[in-house]
Amino acid sequence: MQQESIYNLIPKEYVPPPKEPMYRSAYPNGLVPTASTFNNHTTSRPQVNNINGDFQLAKGPHTHKGQSNSLGKPKGSYKPDATMFRMKNTGTMGSNQLPEIQQFKYPQSCKAAVPKKDEKPIHGLKSNKNFIVTNAVENILSAPKQITEEKEWTQKKDYGKVPDYLTKIQSSINNEYEIIRNMHLSEAEDRDKQKYLMTSEEVEHLKLGLKKKWESVNKEYQSITHIRMIDTVGLKRKKEQCEKELALLEKDIEKLNKNYVFIDTQK
Structure with missing residues (x-):
């Protein structure tokens, strides 16, 4: 462990670490x-x-080394066959002979023939149908159109009233509020039951004990503060601990000085 010394404040000279040898792959x-x-x-x-x-x-x-081959036949087992060689007109392109000449034929599915130049289209076709009489008969036999009257929404029975679904929603919200309010009231009652009021004798007895404790801690604290130089870690920690205890004791005594003091049994 390094001891405290004023010489430690002097900056030390930087010594670079020795370089490692350059990496060489095997x-x-x-x-x-x-x-x-x-x-x-x-x-x-x-x-x-x-x-x-x-x-x-x-x-x-x-080429590559074939010492560890695992595919194919072993070296030297291939025996060429003198009869198996590429012959003429047996390649991938097929034979050089042309196919036989055949007469061209149109396919079966074709469009309709174009009319000839001497064919004349039929014009001036007439019909004996009387469109006026036919229209009149259709209108006479057809059923008359029903006139639909517009609804008067102001004449409805529930016009101006609150809809049923809104009343249902409002009632459900009110029920939830009532349940929550009752739950809060029951929790508050339970919390009140957990507390009780201390009597004046109990408060005085507790204050007397806290004051005695404060006097003993204060006496120890005064003995530490009168030391000229607090240069050890133990004295510093003891002084800080006494200060914390005195602050807590003063805070507790201040709480006991109130008119009413309640105690929570759950804590």
Whole structure:
């Protein structure tokens, strides 16, 4: 533990910490990441480098080390078949022979034919229907329109009265207010029952005890304050504790000086 001294106020000279050695990786700095596809040397087949995580890279853009292969047949098991080779006109483009020539046929679903130049449309069609008589008969046989009279809202039975739903809402609100008021009254009565009034003899006896306690704490406090220099932590804490106790005792004595003193039994 560092002791208090005036020399501690002197700023100390800053000594920089020693530098650690520069970090050097244990792996080669030119190593390509595992299964890297970078550096495709202008080819359609991507290059795969460092497939096994080795330090030595494979040579060439299309090769890699196959020591840990798990797919395909083992090396040397492929035997080429001399009869299986690409023959003429068997590629993906099909044969070079053209199909047979066939006569062109229109599809079945087509639009109507255009009228010929010698066909004439029919004009001047006439009808023997008498529209005047027909209109008159329809009006005679039709039922007359019913005239709907406008409602007179001022003639309603409940006009000017408070709606029923508003009276129901008001009654429910009043009931809630009544329940809350009764609950507050019951809580206040319970709180009043928990308190009782102290007699004058009890108050005097309690004040006498508090004064004796105050005198003993004050005596201890005066003995500390007469010390010329309070330079220890224990004396400082003892002085602060005495000040707090004296303040609390004075506050309690001031409360007991009132005309009526009640005690809450729940606390």
